[in-house]
Amino acid sequence: MYDYKIDAADKPMMYRDLASALRGLVDGEPDPIANMANAAALIWETVPGLNWAGFYRNVGDELVLGPFQGRLACIRIKFGEGVCGVAAQRQQVQRIDDVHAFPGHIACDSASNSELVVPIVKDGKLIAVLDLDSPDHARFDAEDEAGCVALGEILARAL
Numbered sequence: 001m002y003d004y005k006i007d008a009a010d011k012p013m014m015y016r017d018l019a020s021a022l023r024g025l026v027d028g029e030p031d032p033i034a035n036m037a038n039a040a041a042l043i044w045e046t047v048p049g050l051n052w053a054g055f056y057r058n059v060g061d062e063l064v065l066g067p068f069q070g071r072l073a074c075i076r077i078k079f080g081e082g083v084c085g086v087a088a089q090r091q092q093v094q095r096i097d098d099v100h101a102f103p104g105h106i107a108c109d110s111a112s113n114s115e116l117v118v119p120i121v122k123d124g125k126l127i128a129v130l131d132l133d134s135p136d137h138a139r140f141d142a143e144d145e146a147g148c149v150a151l152g153e154i155l156a157r158a159l
């Protein structure tokens with residue numbers, strides 16, 4: 001059994017502990033679905049204030065739902081559509097304080113108010129996006145972004 005209960009004093013430390021736990025989980029495991037599934041569970045259990053945490057995979061230049069924690073979600077998202085699709089198309093982090101003000105935002109759960117999407121890129125190719133949603137307004141700050149980018153870099157090597 002894995003026991004990765006993280007109880008860090010501050011946010012940068014929480015993300016450092018999270019990165020270290022994630023490295024341990026994916027080390028030596030080549031299966032991308034297993035690695036995304038454990039990553040989603042680890043993030044869900046560790047990062048407070050989320051109502052969704054998970055992945056969309058790049059399948060033939062379309063985003064297709066991957067492992068996640070939270071409520072049921074839309075299955076396919078075209079590149080350029082919604083927060084995830086824009087992150088995928090531009091290979092650029094999207095940190096959105098108010099998703100209702102984002103043109104084309106896809107409301108999988110009406111409770112979501114802010115969102116952080118991190119593209120996972122290997123050798124210039126988009127593999128997946130990591131998507132975190134929160135019911136809080138402006139839930140994600142620069143420390144969350146830096147922490148999740150670091151998780152994305154670990155996952156880029158493990159997917």
Ligand code: SME
Pocket residue numbers: 052073074077081082083084085104105106107108109112115131133
């Ligand atoms: N809100 C996302 C869709 C995915 S769900 O949040 C899980 C978007 O606009 O891309």
